[in-house]
Amino acid sequence: MSGHGFHVHGPHDHELEHAASGGHGHGDGHHAASAAEHSGGMSMTSKIAMCTAVIATFGAIFAYMGGATQANAGIYKNNAAIKKTEASNQWNYFQSKSTKQALAEFARDTAADEARKQGWQAKVARYEQEKTDIQTEAKKLEAEASKWDAKSDEQMHQHHRWAQATTVLQVSIALAAIALLTKNKWLERAMFGVAVAGLAVGGLAAFHV
Numbered sequence: 001m002s003g004h005g006f007h008v009h010g011p012h013d014h015e016l017e018h019a020a021s022g023g024h025g026h027g028d029g030h031h032a033a034s035a036a037e038h039s040g041g042m043s044m045t046s047k048i049a050m051c052t053a054v055i056a057t058f059g060a061i062f063a064y065m066g067g068a069t070q071a072n073a074g075i076y077k078n079n080a081a082i083k084k085t086e087a088s089n090q091w092n093y094f095q096s097k098s099t100k101q102a103l104a105e106f107a108r109d110t111a112a113d114e115a116r117k118q119g120w121q122a123k124v125a126r127y128e129q130e131k132t133d134i135q136t137e138a139k140k141l142e143a144e145a146s147k148w149d150a151k152s153d154e155q156m157h158q159h160h161r162w163a164q165a166t167t168v169l170q171v172s173i174a175l176a177a178i179a180l181l182t183k184n185k186w187l188e189r190a191m192f193g194v195a196v197a198g199l200a201v202g203g204l205a206a207f208h209v
Helices: 011-110 114-182 185-206
Strands: none
């Protein structure tokens, strides 16, 4: 101890200061390690969160495309049904003309004079021409119906691809959630692998494969 503002350290004072200094140094190292670990954990969390947002964005796009292609498939199938109905109507009309032509031919063959025969023959020729035009229109409508059916089938195939891609991305998001909870690196890698697979299936859908 001293007077006039001076302080004399005893041996025990030095030991206390040394211990205190060592304790503080050790505490700082522990806090630094914890901070580094926390920082590493946040880095993984941020990375997974960002990737999940990207995957969710693609999933939303794929889901929209899946819904759009399904709607298109329904519209195209409806168009095909309309064309088939129109073709059926044309074939019924064709059958009606065939019946009238057969009656005209019968009347022509049983006509008593040449003038009547010529009149009925003109009707037979007219019915024959009308039948040809109707048949051409009916076949055209059937071809259009087949095209709409093919388009509908193509859209449904594409819809299934979009649905598969969306499902795979949803699995990837689920793996991301589990990886965040468990901090498991294996699950994190699995998440990325499944996400890549989902994007690949989406690519197949985009290129109509």
